[in-house]
Amino acid sequence: MTDASIIDGKAFAARLRERVGQEVARLKDDAGLTPGLAVVLVGEDPASQVYVRNKGKQTLEAGMQSFEHRLSESTTQEELLDLVETLNADPEVHGILVQLPLPEQIDSAAVLDTIDPTKDVDGFHVINAGRLATGQDALVPCTPLGCLMLLRHHLGDLSGQRAVVVGRSNIVGKPLAQLLLGESCTVTIAHSRTRDLPAECRNADILVAAVGRPKMVKGDWIKPGATVIDVGINRVEGEEGKTRLVGDVDFDEAVKVAGAITPVPGGIGPMTIACLLANTLTAACRARGLPAPDLTL
Numbered sequence: 001m002t003d004a005s006i007i008d009g010k011a012f013a014a015r016l017r018e019r020v021g022q023e024v025a026r027l028k029d030d031a032g033l034t035p036g037l038a039v040v041l042v043g044e045d046p047a048s049q050v051y052v053r054n055k056g057k058q059t060l061e062a063g064m065q066s067f068e069h070r071l072s073e074s075t076t077q078e079e080l081l082d083l084v085e086t087l088n089a090d091p092e093v094h095g096i097l098v099q100l101p102l103p104e105q106i107d108s109a110a111v112l113d114t115i116d117p118t119k120d121v122d123g124f125h126v127i128n129a130g131r132l133a134t135g136q137d138a139l140v141p142c143t144p145l146g147c148l149m150l151l152r153h154h155l156g157d158l159s160g161q162r163a164v165v166v167g168r169s170n171i172v173g174k175p176l177a178q179l180l181l182g183e184s185c186t187v188t189i190a191h192s193r194t195r196d197l198p199a200e201c202r203n204a205d206i207l208v209a210a211v212g213r214p215k216m217v218k219g220d221w222i223k224p225g226a227t228v229i230d231v232g233i234n235r236v237e238g239e240e241g242k243t244r245l246v247g248d249v250d251f252d253e254a255v256k257v258a259g260a261i262t263p264v265p266g267g268i269g270p271m272t273i274a275c276l277l278a279n280t281l282t283a284a285c286r287a288r289g290l291p292a293p294d295l296t297l
């Protein structure tokens with residue numbers, strides 16, 4: 001059998017960012033509006049700092065305004081809520097992202113639910129989760145949106161496909177299941193307590209791994225020809241004491257069985273940031289009562 005085709009998320013994300021940049025330029029010319037994204041980072045986690053820096057850089061490259069707020073590890077919940085409320089009231093800010101995870105003294109759910117739902121470009125507010133679940137216009141979480149874009153691009157119509165999502169987080173598993181249901185897939189959400197997980201996965205035409213366990217999904221969990229989306233970003237010990245990134249899928253095994261597969265790095269990660277920019281553009285348009293551009297590629 002020939003190896004799976006590799007779904008190039010990095011290249012797709014670059015094209016999506018370019019499209020966002022074109023629409024931002026048009027919005028400036030036509031409506032005098034520059035979308036703005038505020039990113040809040042609490043604490044000094046090195047990986048989070050890298051992500052926040054990349055987000056800021058790509059925001060500026062797309063022609064948007066970037067506002068970065070770095071708060072100390074010892075920030076209180078009240079201080080963080082005050083900042084969110086200031087950003088809610090700021091007309092130059094169309095999107096707000098509070099980087100997760102937050103230090104333990106802070107109640108994440110309370111913070112996320114303080115963000116104005118119309119500025120909630122992560123799509124984590126209960127209003128957006130509820131809107132997505134009931135099929136209304138919502139800001140959709142970036143990672144699931146990125147997965148859906150790649151699946152639609154690769155497979156076209158998804159209706160009737162059996163999709164198995166491994167992982168039930170509010171950030172990826174649950175919203176992605178909602179999106180796939182919206183595409184008329186037959187959706188199963190599997191997780192650590194699923195009985196005979198490998199057998200459940202082997203039913204999938206579309207298999208998504210979003211569990212945060214390096215190389216958990218093995219080659220013999222995959223139906224031959226299936227499309228595999230690997231959401232995992234796990235930093236593991238590599239050669240010569242260096243760290244390297246691996247997904248939740250054992251890529252070397254999976255590539256021999258799947259029909260198509262996303263790599264790590266270069267798969268869903270870059271799509272997440274591109275979709276964040278797309279959501280910021282959408283939020284800015286809606287704030288002005290303008291139609292949000294269709295960014296389907």
Ligand SMILES: Nc1nc(=O)c2c([nH]1)NC[C@@H]1CN(c3ccc(C(=O)N[C@@H](CCC(=O)O)C(=O)O)cc3)C=[N+]21
Pocket residue numbers: 050051097098099100101122142233245264265266267268269270271272273
């Ligand atoms: N409120 C919130 N929203 C988030 O969207 C959010 C968050 N908190 N907390 C942390 C996670 C993680 N995350 C990533 C985004 C891009 C890459 C990415 O671009 N990864 C590259 C590799 C980057 C590298 O080399 O480290 C790739 O997969 O090719 C990874 C991870 C967003 N997150």
